[in-house]
Amino acid sequence: xxxxxxxxxxxxxxxxxxxxxxxxxxxxxxxxxxxxxxxxxxxxxxxxxxxxxxxxxxxxxxxxxxxxxxxxxxxxxxxxxxxxxxxxxxxxxxxxxxxxxxxxxxxxxxxxxxxxxxxxxxxxxxxxxxxxxxxxxxxxxxxxxxxxxxxxxxxxxxxxxxxxxxxxxxxxxxxxxxxxxxxxxxxxxxxxxxxxxxxxxxxxxxxxxxxxxxxxxxxxxxxxxxxxxxxxxxxxxxxxxxxxxxxxxxxxxxxxxxxxxxxxxxxxxxxxxxxxxxxxxxxxxxxxxxxxxxxxxxxxxxxxxxxxxxxxxxxxxxxxxxxxxxxxxxxxxxxxxxxxxxxxxxxxxxxxxxxxxxxxxxxxxxxxx
Numbered sequence: 001x002x003x004x005x006x007x008x009x010x011x012x013x014x015x016x017x018x019x020x021x022x023x024x025x026x027x028x029x030x031x032x033x034x035x036x037x038x039x040x041x042x043x044x045x046x047x048x049x050x051x052x053x054x055x056x057x058x059x060x061x062x063x064x065x066x067x068x069x070x071x072x073x074x075x076x077x078x079x080x081x082x083x084x085x086x087x088x089x090x091x092x093x094x095x096x097x098x099x100x101x102x103x104x105x106x107x108x109x110x111x112x113x114x115x116x117x118x119x120x121x122x123x124x125x126x127x128x129x130x131x132x133x134x135x136x137x138x139x140x141x142x143x144x145x146x147x148x149x150x151x152x153x154x155x156x157x158x159x160x161x162x163x164x165x166x167x168x169x170x171x172x173x174x175x176x177x178x179x180x181x182x183x184x185x186x187x188x189x190x191x192x193x194x195x196x197x198x199x200x201x202x203x204x205x206x207x208x209x210x211x212x213x214x215x216x217x218x219x220x221x222x223x224x225x226x227x228x229x230x231x232x233x234x235x236x237x238x239x240x241x242x243x244x245x246x247x248x249x250x251x252x253x254x255x256x257x258x259x260x261x262x263x264x265x266x267x268x269x270x271x272x273x274x275x276x277x278x279x280x281x282x283x284x285x286x287x288x289x290x291x292x293x294x295x296x297x298x299x300x301x302x303x304x305x306x307x308x309x310x311x312x313x314x315x316x317x318x319x320x321x322x323x324x325x326x327x328x329x330x331x332x333x334x335x336x337x338x339x340x341x342x343x344x345x346x347x348x349x350x351x352x353x354x355x356x357x358x359x360x361x362x363x364x365x366x367x368x369x
Protein backbone atom coordinates (compact mmCIF):
# COMPACT_ATOMS: atom_id res chain seq x y z
CA UNK A 1 0.00 0.00 0.00
CA UNK A 2 1.17 3.57 -0.75
CA UNK A 3 0.53 5.75 2.30
CA UNK A 4 1.00 9.46 2.90
CA UNK A 5 1.63 10.55 6.51
CA UNK A 6 1.49 14.11 7.83
CA UNK A 7 2.41 15.10 11.38
CA UNK A 8 4.06 17.86 13.36
CA UNK A 9 7.83 17.30 13.04
CA UNK A 10 8.44 17.88 16.74
CA UNK A 11 9.21 15.99 19.94
CA UNK A 12 5.53 15.85 20.86
CA UNK A 13 3.84 12.49 21.13
CA UNK A 14 1.80 12.81 17.93
CA UNK A 15 4.88 13.37 15.78
CA UNK A 16 6.76 10.53 17.44
CA UNK A 17 3.89 8.08 17.04
CA UNK A 18 3.36 9.07 13.40
CA UNK A 19 7.06 8.63 12.64
CA UNK A 20 7.31 5.27 14.39
CA UNK A 21 4.16 4.14 12.60
CA UNK A 22 5.63 5.04 9.22
CA UNK A 23 8.87 3.22 9.99
CA UNK A 24 6.99 0.11 11.10
CA UNK A 25 4.79 0.18 8.00
CA UNK A 26 7.82 0.49 5.73
CA UNK A 27 9.42 -2.53 7.40
CA UNK A 28 6.23 -4.45 6.60
CA UNK A 29 6.57 -3.63 2.90
CA UNK A 30 4.45 -0.51 2.52
CA UNK A 31 5.58 2.59 0.62
CA UNK A 32 5.40 5.49 3.09
CA UNK A 33 5.56 9.17 2.11
CA UNK A 34 5.97 11.76 4.89
CA UNK A 35 4.61 15.20 3.97
CA UNK A 36 5.61 17.94 6.39
CA UNK A 37 7.36 21.30 6.70
CA UNK A 38 10.43 19.66 8.26
CA UNK A 39 11.89 16.18 8.56
CA UNK A 40 10.01 14.55 11.45
CA UNK A 41 11.93 13.68 14.60
CA UNK A 42 13.24 10.09 14.61
CA UNK A 43 12.72 9.76 10.83
CA UNK A 44 15.53 8.30 8.75
CA UNK A 45 14.42 8.96 5.18
CA UNK A 46 17.27 6.84 3.81
CA UNK A 47 15.55 3.65 4.91
CA UNK A 48 13.85 1.49 2.26
CA UNK A 49 10.21 2.40 1.71
CA UNK A 50 10.53 5.80 3.42
CA UNK A 51 10.20 9.07 1.48
CA UNK A 52 10.12 12.65 2.72
CA UNK A 53 8.42 15.54 0.90
CA UNK A 54 8.94 19.03 2.31
CA UNK A 55 6.17 21.59 2.38
CA UNK A 56 7.48 25.00 1.38
CA UNK A 57 5.55 28.03 2.56
CA UNK A 58 6.09 31.32 0.75
CA UNK A 59 6.13 34.56 2.70
CA UNK A 60 4.32 37.16 0.62
CA UNK A 61 3.96 40.70 2.01
CA UNK A 62 0.21 40.35 1.55
CA UNK A 63 0.02 37.59 4.17
CA UNK A 64 0.38 38.50 7.82
CA UNK A 65 0.90 34.80 8.56
CA UNK A 66 2.26 32.13 6.18
CA UNK A 67 -0.66 30.08 4.76
CA UNK A 68 0.69 26.70 5.84
CA UNK A 69 -2.60 24.82 5.55
CA UNK A 70 -2.95 25.77 1.87
CA UNK A 71 0.67 24.94 1.11
CA UNK A 72 0.27 21.58 2.87
CA UNK A 73 -2.91 20.79 0.92
CA UNK A 74 -1.17 21.56 -2.36
CA UNK A 75 1.81 19.39 -1.48
CA UNK A 76 -0.46 16.54 -0.39
CA UNK A 77 -2.25 16.74 -3.73
CA UNK A 78 1.03 16.75 -5.65
CA UNK A 79 2.51 13.81 -3.77
CA UNK A 80 -0.72 11.82 -4.01
CA UNK A 81 -0.86 12.40 -7.76
CA UNK A 82 2.82 11.74 -8.50
CA UNK A 83 3.16 8.63 -6.32
CA UNK A 84 -0.43 7.37 -6.63
CA UNK A 85 -1.06 7.25 -2.91
CA UNK A 86 -3.80 4.92 -1.74
CA UNK A 87 -4.61 7.09 1.26
CA UNK A 88 -3.37 9.93 3.45
CA UNK A 89 -3.05 9.50 7.21
CA UNK A 90 -2.88 12.74 9.19
CA UNK A 91 -1.96 13.00 12.86
CA UNK A 92 -3.44 15.85 14.89
CA UNK A 93 -6.71 17.26 13.63
CA UNK A 94 -5.87 20.93 13.08
CA UNK A 95 -4.76 21.90 10.50
CA UNK A 96 -3.76 18.57 8.98
CA UNK A 97 -7.20 17.06 8.44
CA UNK A 98 -8.46 20.24 6.77
CA UNK A 99 -5.46 20.20 4.44
CA UNK A 100 -6.15 16.54 3.65
CA UNK A 101 -9.79 17.37 2.90
CA UNK A 102 -8.72 20.07 0.44
CA UNK A 103 -6.25 17.69 -1.21
CA UNK A 104 -9.01 15.10 -1.48
CA UNK A 105 -11.33 17.58 -3.17
CA UNK A 106 -8.57 18.60 -5.59
CA UNK A 107 -8.08 14.94 -6.57
CA UNK A 108 -10.83 14.51 -9.18
CA UNK A 109 -9.52 11.60 -11.26
CA UNK A 110 -9.63 9.02 -8.48
CA UNK A 111 -10.59 8.53 -4.85
CA UNK A 112 -8.12 9.73 -2.20
CA UNK A 113 -9.40 8.78 1.28
CA UNK A 114 -7.85 10.27 4.39
CA UNK A 115 -7.69 9.12 7.99
CA UNK A 116 -7.35 11.40 11.02
CA UNK A 117 -5.73 10.19 14.23
CA UNK A 118 -6.57 12.19 17.35
CA UNK A 119 -3.77 12.33 19.90
CA UNK A 120 -4.97 14.51 22.75
CA UNK A 121 -4.35 18.23 22.86
CA UNK A 122 -5.79 18.61 19.37
CA UNK A 123 -9.08 17.76 21.10
CA UNK A 124 -8.64 18.73 24.75
CA UNK A 125 -6.95 22.10 24.17
CA UNK A 126 -6.93 23.31 20.56
CA UNK A 127 -10.20 21.80 19.41
CA UNK A 128 -12.04 22.72 22.60
CA UNK A 129 -11.18 26.40 22.01
CA UNK A 130 -14.45 27.97 20.85
CA UNK A 131 -12.76 29.55 17.85
CA UNK A 132 -11.56 26.13 16.60
CA UNK A 133 -14.41 23.91 17.75
CA UNK A 134 -16.57 24.13 14.58
CA UNK A 135 -13.66 23.49 12.19
CA UNK A 136 -12.36 20.62 14.32
CA UNK A 137 -15.80 18.99 14.41
CA UNK A 138 -16.10 19.48 10.63
CA UNK A 139 -12.70 17.88 10.00
CA UNK A 140 -13.63 14.87 12.12
CA UNK A 141 -16.96 14.39 10.39
CA UNK A 142 -15.44 14.70 6.91
CA UNK A 143 -12.59 12.22 7.53
CA UNK A 144 -12.99 8.84 5.87
CA UNK A 145 -11.79 7.22 9.07
CA UNK A 146 -10.95 8.50 12.55
CA UNK A 147 -8.87 6.85 15.23
CA UNK A 148 -8.14 7.86 18.82
CA UNK A 149 -5.21 6.68 20.93
CA UNK A 150 -7.37 5.81 23.96
CA UNK A 151 -10.95 5.15 24.96
CA UNK A 152 -10.74 8.25 27.16
CA UNK A 153 -9.92 10.41 24.13
CA UNK A 154 -12.66 8.81 22.06
CA UNK A 155 -15.25 9.56 24.73
CA UNK A 156 -13.90 13.08 25.29
CA UNK A 157 -14.16 13.76 21.55
CA UNK A 158 -17.74 12.55 21.46
CA UNK A 159 -18.65 14.65 24.51
CA UNK A 160 -16.93 17.89 23.46
CA UNK A 161 -17.82 17.84 19.78
CA UNK A 162 -21.01 15.85 19.78
CA UNK A 163 -19.81 13.71 16.88
CA UNK A 164 -21.89 10.66 16.07
CA UNK A 165 -19.60 9.03 13.53
CA UNK A 166 -17.65 5.89 14.55
CA UNK A 167 -14.25 6.44 16.19
CA UNK A 168 -11.79 3.55 16.25
CA UNK A 169 -9.52 3.20 19.30
CA UNK A 170 -6.04 2.12 18.26
CA UNK A 171 -3.63 2.66 21.16
CA UNK A 172 -0.09 3.87 20.92
CA UNK A 173 2.59 1.23 20.60
CA UNK A 174 6.24 0.50 21.27
CA UNK A 175 8.81 -1.63 19.50
CA UNK A 176 9.81 -4.02 22.29
CA UNK A 177 12.86 -5.19 20.38
CA UNK A 178 14.23 -1.65 20.34
CA UNK A 179 12.96 -0.54 23.76
CA UNK A 180 14.17 -3.15 26.23
CA UNK A 181 15.73 -3.37 29.71
CA UNK A 182 19.46 -3.40 30.26
CA UNK A 183 21.56 -4.77 33.10
CA UNK A 184 22.29 -2.07 35.65
CA UNK A 185 25.70 -1.78 37.22
CA UNK A 186 26.40 -0.71 40.78
CA UNK A 187 25.95 3.02 41.33
CA UNK A 188 25.88 5.44 44.24
CA UNK A 189 22.45 6.95 43.61
CA UNK A 190 19.17 5.98 41.97
CA UNK A 191 18.15 7.56 38.67
CA UNK A 192 14.80 9.19 38.00
CA UNK A 193 13.90 10.30 34.49
CA UNK A 194 11.32 12.58 32.91
CA UNK A 195 10.72 12.86 29.16
CA UNK A 196 8.42 15.49 27.64
CA UNK A 197 8.17 18.69 25.62
CA UNK A 198 8.16 20.74 28.84
CA UNK A 199 4.79 22.37 28.23
CA UNK A 200 2.77 23.54 31.28
CA UNK A 201 0.43 20.53 31.02
CA UNK A 202 3.43 18.27 31.77
CA UNK A 203 4.00 19.91 35.19
CA UNK A 204 7.77 19.58 34.95
CA UNK A 205 8.24 21.65 38.11
CA UNK A 206 6.63 18.81 40.04
CA UNK A 207 9.51 16.57 38.95
CA UNK A 208 11.95 18.90 40.70
CA UNK A 209 9.80 18.97 43.83
CA UNK A 210 9.50 15.18 43.82
CA UNK A 211 13.28 14.82 43.70
CA UNK A 212 13.62 17.16 46.69
CA UNK A 213 11.30 14.90 48.73
CA UNK A 214 12.96 11.70 47.54
CA UNK A 215 16.48 12.84 48.40
CA UNK A 216 15.50 13.22 52.05
CA UNK A 217 15.25 9.43 52.17
CA UNK A 218 17.11 7.96 49.20
CA UNK A 219 20.19 9.15 47.25
CA UNK A 220 18.83 9.99 43.80
CA UNK A 221 19.38 12.16 40.77
CA UNK A 222 17.02 13.31 38.03
CA UNK A 223 17.48 13.29 34.26
CA UNK A 224 15.22 15.76 32.44
CA UNK A 225 15.01 14.89 28.75
CA UNK A 226 13.33 17.38 26.45
CA UNK A 227 12.90 21.11 26.13
CA UNK A 228 10.18 23.71 26.02
CA UNK A 229 8.68 26.75 27.74
CA UNK A 230 8.93 25.36 31.28
CA UNK A 231 12.62 24.47 31.18
CA UNK A 232 13.86 27.80 32.51
CA UNK A 233 11.45 27.71 35.44
CA UNK A 234 12.49 24.14 36.24
CA UNK A 235 16.17 25.08 36.20
CA UNK A 236 15.49 28.01 38.54
CA UNK A 237 13.44 25.85 40.92
CA UNK A 238 16.25 23.30 41.13
CA UNK A 239 18.58 26.13 42.15
CA UNK A 240 16.10 27.48 44.72
CA UNK A 241 15.64 24.05 46.28
CA UNK A 242 19.42 23.54 46.36
CA UNK A 243 19.35 20.36 44.30
CA UNK A 244 20.61 21.70 40.96
CA UNK A 245 23.72 19.51 41.13
CA UNK A 246 21.45 16.46 41.20
CA UNK A 247 19.38 17.46 38.15
CA UNK A 248 20.67 17.12 34.61
CA UNK A 249 18.83 18.84 31.77
CA UNK A 250 19.64 16.79 28.69
CA UNK A 251 17.73 18.76 26.08
CA UNK A 252 15.95 17.03 23.22
CA UNK A 253 16.92 13.40 22.77
CA UNK A 254 16.63 11.49 19.50
CA UNK A 255 17.35 8.10 21.09
CA UNK A 256 15.35 7.79 24.28
CA UNK A 257 15.55 4.01 23.89
CA UNK A 258 19.17 4.38 25.04
CA UNK A 259 18.33 6.71 27.91
CA UNK A 260 15.30 5.07 29.51
CA UNK A 261 16.93 1.72 30.40
CA UNK A 262 19.48 3.57 32.54
CA UNK A 263 16.74 4.84 34.88
CA UNK A 264 15.01 3.27 37.88
CA UNK A 265 11.73 5.19 37.80
CA UNK A 266 9.94 7.42 35.27
CA UNK A 267 8.20 10.54 36.54
CA UNK A 268 5.07 11.60 34.65
CA UNK A 269 3.23 14.16 36.82
CA UNK A 270 1.15 15.57 33.95
CA UNK A 271 -2.08 17.51 34.35
CA UNK A 272 -3.55 15.14 31.78
CA UNK A 273 -2.32 12.45 29.40
CA UNK A 274 -4.57 11.12 26.65
CA UNK A 275 -2.38 8.01 26.58
CA UNK A 276 1.12 8.47 28.04
CA UNK A 277 3.62 7.42 25.37
CA UNK A 278 6.63 8.21 27.56
CA UNK A 279 5.26 5.85 30.21
CA UNK A 280 4.82 3.06 27.65
CA UNK A 281 8.35 3.45 26.30
CA UNK A 282 9.72 3.39 29.86
CA UNK A 283 7.68 0.32 30.74
CA UNK A 284 9.06 -1.52 27.73
CA UNK A 285 12.51 -0.80 29.18
CA UNK A 286 11.50 -2.24 32.54
CA UNK A 287 11.21 1.19 34.16
CA UNK A 288 8.04 1.54 36.28
CA UNK A 289 6.24 4.89 35.99
CA UNK A 290 4.92 7.05 38.79
CA UNK A 291 2.23 9.02 37.00
CA UNK A 292 -1.00 10.90 37.69
CA UNK A 293 -4.66 9.95 37.56
CA UNK A 294 -6.93 11.27 34.85
CA UNK A 295 -7.04 11.02 31.10
CA UNK A 296 -6.17 7.78 29.38
CA UNK A 297 -3.09 6.73 31.30
CA UNK A 298 -5.19 4.41 33.44
CA UNK A 299 -5.70 2.36 30.28
CA UNK A 300 -1.94 1.78 30.23
CA UNK A 301 -0.75 1.72 33.85
CA UNK A 302 -2.41 -0.55 36.42
CA UNK A 303 -1.91 1.03 39.83
CA UNK A 304 0.23 -1.13 42.09
CA UNK A 305 0.89 -3.71 39.41
CA UNK A 306 3.21 -2.14 36.83
CA UNK A 307 3.44 1.40 38.17
CA UNK A 308 1.65 3.90 40.38
CA UNK A 309 -1.00 6.57 39.77
CA UNK A 310 -1.53 9.46 42.17
CA UNK A 311 -3.55 12.66 42.11
CA UNK A 312 -2.37 15.54 39.95
CA UNK A 313 -0.30 17.99 42.01
CA UNK A 314 0.09 15.63 44.98
CA UNK A 315 3.87 15.78 44.98
CA UNK A 316 4.14 14.20 48.42
CA UNK A 317 2.25 11.04 47.41
CA UNK A 318 4.14 10.74 44.14
CA UNK A 319 7.46 11.13 45.94
CA UNK A 320 6.43 8.53 48.52
CA UNK A 321 5.75 6.03 45.74
CA UNK A 322 9.20 6.68 44.30
CA UNK A 323 10.76 6.20 47.74
CA UNK A 324 8.91 2.90 48.17
CA UNK A 325 10.18 1.62 44.82
CA UNK A 326 13.77 2.69 45.39
CA UNK A 327 13.86 1.37 48.96
CA UNK A 328 12.60 -2.11 48.12
CA UNK A 329 14.58 -4.04 45.46
CA UNK A 330 12.00 -6.85 45.43
CA UNK A 331 9.16 -4.38 44.79
CA UNK A 332 11.17 -2.64 42.07
CA UNK A 333 11.93 -5.94 40.34
CA UNK A 334 8.27 -6.97 40.46
CA UNK A 335 7.03 -3.66 39.05
CA UNK A 336 9.74 -3.61 36.38
CA UNK A 337 8.91 -7.13 35.19
CA UNK A 338 5.18 -6.37 35.13
CA UNK A 339 5.78 -3.12 33.24
CA UNK A 340 7.78 -4.93 30.59
CA UNK A 341 5.11 -7.63 30.38
CA UNK A 342 2.38 -5.01 29.85
CA UNK A 343 4.31 -3.47 26.99
CA UNK A 344 4.97 -6.84 25.38
CA UNK A 345 1.53 -8.38 25.72
CA UNK A 346 -0.70 -5.36 25.05
CA UNK A 347 1.18 -2.62 23.22
CA UNK A 348 3.98 -4.16 21.19
CA UNK A 349 4.14 -2.80 17.64
CA UNK A 350 3.66 -6.33 16.32
CA UNK A 351 0.18 -6.28 17.84
CA UNK A 352 -0.83 -2.70 17.04
CA UNK A 353 0.47 -2.09 13.50
CA UNK A 354 -1.80 -4.81 12.03
CA UNK A 355 -4.76 -2.90 13.49
CA UNK A 356 -3.77 0.13 11.42
CA UNK A 357 -3.26 -2.03 8.33
CA UNK A 358 -6.72 -3.52 8.71
CA UNK A 359 -8.21 -0.06 9.24
CA UNK A 360 -6.46 1.25 6.10
CA UNK A 361 -7.87 -1.60 4.04
CA UNK A 362 -11.39 -1.03 5.34
CA UNK A 363 -11.21 2.70 4.59
CA UNK A 364 -9.86 2.12 1.09
CA UNK A 365 -12.60 -0.41 0.42
CA UNK A 366 -15.25 1.98 1.69
CA UNK A 367 -16.20 -0.20 4.65
CA UNK A 368 -15.60 2.64 7.10
CA UNK A 369 -17.80 5.73 7.03
